[in-house]
Amino acid sequence: MSKTLFIIFSFWFTLPVFSQFKDKNFFSHKNDKEIIESVLDSLKNPKSLESLFLKSNNENYKSLGFNYKIYSSVIYRRKLVITCDFLYLKDSLISYVLKPKLPNSKRLQKKHLKFYNNTFEVTEDNTIKPLFYNYETFYKPLKYYKGKRISYPEIDHFMSTESGLYYGEVVGIYAVPIENWKLLLDLEDQLTSDVILQLLYSKNPVSRLNTIKYYYLNSEKFADKRDEIENTINWTSLRGDTLINSVYGCFSEHSYLRIIAKQLEENYIKQKTSQD
Numbered sequence: 001m002s003k004t005l006f007i008i009f010s011f012w013f014t015l016p017v018f019s020q021f022k023d024k025n026f027f028s029h030k031n032d033k034e035i036i037e038s039v040l041d042s043l044k045n046p047k048s049l050e051s052l053f054l055k056s057n058n059e060n061y062k063s064l065g066f067n068y069k070i071y072s073s074v075i076y077r078r079k080l081v082i083t084c085d086f087l088y089l090k091d092s093l094i095s096y097v098l099k100p101k102l103p104n105s106k107r108l109q110k111k112h113l114k115f116y117n118n119t120f121e122v123t124e125d126n127t128i129k130p131l132f133y134n135y136e137t138f139y140k141p142l143k144y145y146k147g148k149r150i151s152y153p154e155i156d157h158f159m160s161t162e163s164g165l166y167y168g169e170v171v172g173i174y175a176v177p178i179e180n181w182k183l184l185l186d187l188e189d190q191l192t193s194d195v196i197l198q199l200l201y202s203k204n205p206v207s208r209l210n211t212i213k214y215y216y217l218n219s220e221k222f223a224d225k226r227d228e229i230e231n232t233i234n235w236t237s238l239r240g241d242t243l244i245n246s247v248y249g250c251f252s253e254h255s256y257l258r259i260i261a262k263q264l265e266e267n268y269i270k271q272k273t274s275q276d
Contacts, residue, residue, distance in 0.1 A: 032080045036115040039075070039082060039098070043119070046086075046093050046133060053084050062165065065205050065242040065257070066142055070161055079103035080112070085161065087138065095138065097162065098131040135160070141201035150198055155190065158183045159202035167206045167260070168247035178247060180206045184214055193225035200232045205242045205257055212237060212261050216268035237261035 030038075042049040053073040060072045069088040074081065080103070087095040100120065102109045109126050121129040139156035141149065157163055164179035171178055184207075187195075191214070199211040212233050215222060222229055242257040 030077070032077065032112065033115050035075060035077060035080060035082075036100075036112070039100075040117065040119055043098075043131070043133075046096055049084065049096060049098075050086055050093055053086070063240070063242050064161070064203060065208075065240045066144075066203070068203055070165075079105070079108055087135075087161070095132075095134045097135060098133075100128045102126055102128060130162075138162075138203050140203075141198050142203060145198060145201035147194060147197055150195055152190065154183070154187055155195065155199075158187060159199060159204060159207055161204050163204060163207060165204065165206050165245060166247050166252075167209055167244045167255075170249070171247045172250055175249075180204075181210050184210050191221075193222045193229065196222055196229055197225065197232060200229070200236050205244060208236055209244060209257055209260060213264050216264050219268065233261065233265070 038052060039049070042052050050071075053075060056073055056075045062070050062072070064070055067090045069091070071086040071088065072083065073086070074083040076082075081101040083099045083101070085097045085099075086093055087097075100112075100116065102112055113122065113126075116128070120131055123129065138160040139151070141159065158180070163183050166178050166180065168178045169181050170176060196211060196215055200208055202208050202211070215229060215233070219226065237258050238261075240258075243254050244257050244260060246253050246255050246260070
């Protein structure tokens with residue numbers, strides 16, 4: 001596993017290096033208005049939107065496990081940034097999340113908002129809210145989950161890819177909390193054994209992994225369903241070779257979910273044995 005030193009700002013603003021595109025970028029000779037209009041015209045047809053973003057020559061595929069994949073792409077031109085996450089089941093496009101970002105300039109913000117023509121919700125601080133297409137499925141557990149679904153906005157969000165795809169606790173020299181782990185800790189008052197079992201079937205692999213970690217750190221709280229939870233952990237973590245982006249301070253690495261889960265289990269067993 002290779003480790004790479006990276007600056008904290010590059011973690012939060014997950015935009016790639018764009019200098020490589022230059023004239024090769026399909027959008028380099030179009031103005032902001034033309035690009036935004038092209039995106040808006042494609043919204044009703046997910047395949048058209050996907051084809052448009054493929055022309056950006058900037059994409060990143062990631063397996064989520066259980067035949068789900070996410071393909072993240074960005075259209076970038078000077079002060080214009082539009083990212084989109086496309087989500088697939090068995091290579092069939094089923095959902096997307098479109099995330100335009102406004103420039104810092106107030107003048108350009110006003111100009112771009114006019115181009116977007118009220119298509120997106122905008123917060124008071126001029127942040128454009130993501131546009132979701134058929135995303136409800138990613139709030140739900142994997143089809144293998146047989147329990148009664150427990151649905152609250154915070155739980156649904158944590159189970160989805162929007163809760164973050166980085167594994168770890170903090171990032172950078174200032175120890176900024178990593179989103180997915182922080183969201184799980186915010187749920188602590190709701191974490192019963194049944195909720196833990198449901199979270200282990202999240203479509204987001206980092207949510208599954210952080211749930212495993214939280215269980216092993218707090219197993220005594222879930223003693224009433226220990227066997228069922230640990231059997232579920234073994235089943236969900238060993239299926240497939242899902243790669244996870246792990247962050248440790250200022251370092252990141254790619255690790256297989258099953259390997260991290262096994263390490264968590266071994267640490268748990270060692271701690272349990274030493275206490276006995």
